[in-house]
Amino acid sequence: MQAVKARYDVIVIGGGVAGASVVRELSKYKLTAAIFEKEAEVCFGQTKGTHGIIHSGLPGISSLTPMKNRGELKGNLMMEQLCKDLDVPYEKIGKLLVAFDKEELEYLKKYEFKAKRNGVPGVELITDTQRIRQMEPNLSDKVIAALYTPNTGIVSPWGLVYGLIENAMDNGAELFVEAEVRAISVMENGDFLIETTNGRYQSSYIVNAAGLNADKIANMIGDYSFNMKGTRQQRIIMDKKVEGIVKHLVRGVKATGGLGDFVCPTVYGDVMVGCKVENVSEIGDTRTTREGLEDWVIPRYMRLVPSLSPAMGIRPFAGFIPKEGTDYYVKPSDVNGRFIHMVLGSSGITASPAMGEYVVQELLARAGLELEAKQDFNSYRKDIPHIHDLTDEGKAELVAKNPLYGHIVCRCETVSEGEMVEAIRRGARTRDGIKYRTRSGMGRCQGGFCGPRVLKILSRELGMPMEQITRKGGNSVEVPYKAKELLKKKARGGSW
Amino acid sequence: MSRILNKPVDVAVIGGGPGGIGAAIRAKEDGAKNVVLLERSEELGGMLPQCIHNGFGLHYFKEELSGPAYIHNLLKKMERTGVDVMTHTMAVNLDGTRITALTENSVVDIDAKSVILAMGCRERARGAVRIPGHRPAGVYTAGTAQRLINVEGYLPGRRVVIVGSGDIGMIMARRLTLEGAEVLCLVELLPFIGGLIRNEVQCLRDFNIPVFTSHVVTNVIGKDRVEKIIIAEVDKQRQLIPGSEKEYDADTLLLSVGLIPENELSLLTGVELNPLTGGPFVDDLWQTNVPGLFAGGNVVHVHDLADYVTESSEMAAANAVKFISGSLRTDRKLTVKAGKNIRYVVPNTIISDQPISFYMRVSWPLENATVRIGNIFEKKYTFVRPSEQIRIDIPANKLKEVSDEIVVSCDGEEAIAR
Numbered sequence: 001m002q003a004v005k006a007r008y009d010v011i012v013i014g015g016g017v018a019g020a021s022v023v024r025e026l027s028k029y030k031l032t033a034a035i036f037e038k039e040a041e042v043c044f045g046q047t048k049g050t051h052g053i054i055h056s057g058l059p060g061i062s063s064l065t066p067m068k069n070r071g072e073l074k075g076n077l078m079m080e081q082l083c084k085d086l087d088v089p090y091e092k093i094g095k096l097l098v099a100f101d102k103e104e105l106e107y108l109k110k111y112e113f114k115a116k117r118n119g120v121p122g123v124e125l126i127t128d129t130q131r132i133r134q135m136e137p138n139l140s141d142k143v144i145a146a147l148y149t150p151n152t153g154i155v156s157p158w159g160l161v162y163g164l165i166e167n168a169m170d171n172g173a174e175l176f177v178e179a180e181v182r183a184i185s186v187m188e189n190g191d192f193l194i195e196t197t198n199g200r201y202q203s204s205y206i207v208n209a210a211g212l213n214a215d216k217i218a219n220m221i222g223d224y225s226f227n228m229k230g231t232r233q234q235r236i237i238m239d240k241k242v243e244g245i246v247k248h249l250v251r252g253v254k255a256t257g258g259l260g261d262f263v264c265p266t267v268y269g270d271v272m273v274g275c276k277v278e279n280v281s282e283i284g285d286t287r288t289t290r291e292g293l294e295d296w297v298i299p300r301y302m303r304l305v306p307s308l309s310p311a312m313g314i315r316p317f318a319g320f321i322p323k324e325g326t327d328y329y330v331k332p333s334d335v336n337g338r339f340i341h342m343v344l345g346s347s348g349i350t351a352s353p354a355m356g357e358y359v360v361q362e363l364l365a366r367a368g369l370e371l372e373a374k375q376d377f378n379s380y381r382k383d384i385p386h387i388h389d390l391t392d393e394g395k396a397e398l399v400a401k402n403p404l405y406g407h408i409v410c411r412c413e414t415v416s417e418g419e420m421v422e423a424i425r426r427g428a429r430t431r432d433g434i435k436y437r438t439r440s441g442m443g444r445c446q447g448g449f450c451g452p453r454v455l456k457i458l459s460r461e462l463g464m465p466m467e468q469i470t471r472k473g474g475n476s477v478e479v480p481y482k483a484k485e486l487l488k489k490k491a492r493g494g495s496w
Numbered sequence: 497m498s499r500i501l502n503k504p505v506d507v508a509v510i511g512g513g514p515g516g517i518g519a520a521i522r523a524k525e526d527g528a529k530n531v532v533l534l535e536r537s538e539e540l541g542g543m544l545p546q547c548i549h550n551g552f553g554l555h556y557f558k559e560e561l562s563g564p565a566y567i568h569n570l571l572k573k574m575e576r577t578g579v580d581v582m583t584h585t586m587a588v589n590l591d592g593t594r595i596t597a598l599t600e601n602s603v604v605d606i607d608a609k610s611v612i613l614a615m616g617c618r619e620r621a622r623g624a625v626r627i628p629g630h631r632p633a634g635v636y637t638a639g640t641a642q643r644l645i646n647v648e649g650y651l652p653g654r655r656v657v658i659v660g661s662g663d664i665g666m667i668m669a670r671r672l673t674l675e676g677a678e679v680l681c682l683v684e685l686l687p688f689i690g691g692l693i694r695n696e697v698q699c700l701r702d703f704n705i706p707v708f709t710s711h712v713v714t715n716v717i718g719k720d721r722v723e724k725i726i727i728a729e730v731d732k733q734r735q736l737i738p739g740s741e742k743e744y745d746a747d748t749l750l751l752s753v754g755l756i757p758e759n760e761l762s763l764l765t766g767v768e769l770n771p772l773t774g775g776p777f778v779d780d781l782w783q784t785n786v787p788g789l790f791a792g793g794n795v796v797h798v799h800d801l802a803d804y805v806t807e808s809s810e811m812a813a814a815n816a817v818k819f820i821s822g823s824l825r826t827d828r829k830l831t832v833k834a835g836k837n838i839r840y841v842v843p844n845t846i847i848s849d850q851p852i853s854f855y856m857r858v859s860w861p862l863e864n865a866t867v868r869i870g871n872i873f874e875k876k877y878t879f880v881r882p883s884e885q886i887r888i889d890i891p892a893n894k895l896k897e898v899s900d901e902i903v904v905s906c907d908g909e910e911a912i913a914r
Contacts, residue, residue, distance in 0.1 A: 477633060
């Protein structure tokens with residue numbers, strides 16, 4: 001029998017924002033913890049396709065979702081400090097939920113009442129259209145009222161995951177990538193034995209933060225209590241040229257499902273518009289569709305901000321929001337109390353810090369995990385220095401220290417080779433991993449210029465041939481053949 | 497101590513492609529003392545070093561050259577001119593004629609008396625044309641694929657669908673075929689080919705590559721790497737025609753869906769852009785609206801030929817030198833307007849009494865066409881189409897009698913029903 005490679009007190013399955021929040025929380029205590037991700041890198045699942053909006057707890061407030069409500073409200077209040085500690089881009093921008101007619105105004109009044117009852121801070125119904133215009137000059141002049149929530153923020157979803165995991169690792173947690181959990185059994189002493197594609201591991205507790213695959217992981221211990229579902233959300237990223245066209249998250253009130261129609265700044269200065277929310281036959285299908293973009297997203301966001309041209313679009317994409325039932329599914333398994341389910345869903349990013357605390361301090365503690373705080377826990381983490389964000393003096397200083405920071409590889413987002421090398425040092429193994437860590441390829445040319453150069457840097461730094469470098473792991477090879485390779489094969493009479 | 501270096505110069509050229517090199521040489525030749533040429537890549541030449549096909553230089557060098565040979569000739573010409581070449585140098589800010597640039601060892605403030613914008617253009621990417629479906633590896637712009645093959649020595653795939661019939665796309669259809677890959681088809685939204693006729697013949701027809709005009713890609717399938725491409729026909733309103741879908745087992749999708757002048761830097765200092773070209777409004781001396789800021793080549797409007805890129809940039813440089821010495825004459829102000837069937841025309845204003853080259857594109861293919869420059873000049877063509885840029889040279893004396901506005905128009909029979 002294959003030997004156990006290592007034993008941990010807690011193994012977290014899933015390297016998205018849920019797992020990252022838990023493992024970072026665990027790293028505050030004197031215990032051993034590891035996080036297992038099946039993809040080539042962390043944040044390659046549903047988290048990367050989220051909009052990064054930090055909700056204020058409105059208007060998702062429903063008596064049917066007590067866990068989500070609590071998570072959102074508490075998570076919202078924690079997010080700003082967390083992002084400061086972890087050097088993650090975050091901005092409190094506020095939200096305007098807007099009404100175009102009297103019927104929609106009634107919705108706003110209902111939400112205002114609920115929000116105030118539930119303690120959402122600073123909520124205000126604005127019917128003075130002049131004031132709305134002052135707040136958002138490019139908003140449709142047909143808007144008659146807006147419900148303002150100052151606490152709504154925006155964050156970099158992947159930035160948050162990198163921040164949490166890097167900080168957790170700095171405090172002793174371990175990360176395994178390309179480690180897909182294949183089977184889980186229970187040992188005589190009650191520990192779990194976890195078979196992964198990266199070897200066999202042992203742990204006393206498991207946190208199942210596997211997102212869309214959480215049901216499959218649960219099945220491995222004989223827990224068939226839920227089936228993952230979810231919704232696809234299609235959106236478009238707009239060129240930075242329109243930065244500032246809206247200052248707040250602007251959202252239509254009548255939209256159904258998820259966040260509905262919105263126009264929102266991102267922490268990087270682009271603008272995101274959306275979104276087509278829909279059920280699809282294949283769970284996890286993140287294809288965009290012609291109908292979804294042309295017939296839904298574009299006309300609907302343009303109703304909110306008519307002057308924002310679709311020609312400014314640089315990247316349509318779709319995310320998939322996992323969902324178990326109505327509320328989050330965060331509880332110990334009925335089959336084994338040391339196995340904790342942590343399935344978030346819509347607004348999961350907002351709730352993640354609160355839910356991470358809840359899972360560790362409440363659920364794992366109640367299940368018997370001893371929590372003794374580390375005296376030397378370091379709550380701070382520094383991001384990769386981004387040349388684009390520095391002053392001219394700051395740029396000059398960094399370049400003098402390391403000339404690679406003066407070599408701009410991605411023109412659109414001004415990303416240097418130095419940032420890419422540092423990203424690889426921190427775990428980037430793929431082009432997407434570099435992209436999410438540095439923004440190279442996220443600009444208007446979408447990697448057309450920097451793409452081949454990033455492949456070369458990855459190949460050089462990882463000591464891997466170009467033909468093995470992938471976009472995002474798996475079979476996503478970028479350049480499968482050397483020039484003339486096909487010709488040689490043909491000349492030899494072989495078929496390719 | 498500040499590490500920011502200061503560099504006062506006469507002329508700074510931003511961009512070291514066939515335009516920028518030509519401009520820098522000309523500025524020196526015309527007497528500018530300090531000329532600096534800024535290039536963000538590791539080498540000069542812009543896109544031409546990766547354009548290993550021929551068709552360059554017929555006009556400018558009077559011989560047919562490959563892209564690398566064209567650049568080689570230009571660089572030869574630049575030897576010993578004393579142009580200060582800075583590669584690996586990226587202009588990150590522009591404030592009037594003051595450039596802030598990032599180099600591999602410092603930040604440099606370049607105080608120029610005049611700046612020539614020669615940043616060229618970039619390819620439109622998948623997101624801008626909103627091709628739906630998965631977002632796997634295997635989707636490249638044609639120029640990126642060209643670099644991968646011709647410079648880096650790697651093939652992006654072996655079963656390829658090309659979307660868009662721009663010149664680079666057609667050239668890559670041929671290039672990939674010669675490399676042993678299979679080009680399954682080329683798909684174009686418009687009812688006609690978007691690139692030069694010579695490329696349509698030499699790169700598509702000669703290799704029997706199927707071409708589907710009035711078609712779009714409706715789906716890209718494949719989570720990790722492209723596995724299938726679905727295309728469909730559209731009607732005149734660009735609505736999908738049900739039942740017209742075709743499916744290809746492709747591993748690669750190449751995009752050749754247009755080029756966009758790269759003016760992000762220009763916008764930082766308030767250069768006014770023409771929405772029809774994506775480039776600055778320029779007068780016949782290649783001046784933008786910002787004093788001392790000139791522009792040439794593809795940053796103004798996308799050219800068919802590198803030769804014209806070099807030529808227009810040279811003229812921008814010649815005028816920049818005159819600007820510095822105070823001898824730039826502005827005798828009048830004529831507005832040039834794009835009239836019937838003309839998509840755009842450059843220049844947009846005429847302020848000198850020098851001979852003028854008008855560059856324009858028609859908005860639709862026409863047969864037996866007549867292009868008119870106001871009522872002072874007309875030229876007949878058996879065939880005009882948007883892909884073939886029209887250039888008309890007007891002697892100085894012809895424009896004398898025009899006073900305030902000149903409309904450029906084109907009449908003819910529609911070659912394809914709209």
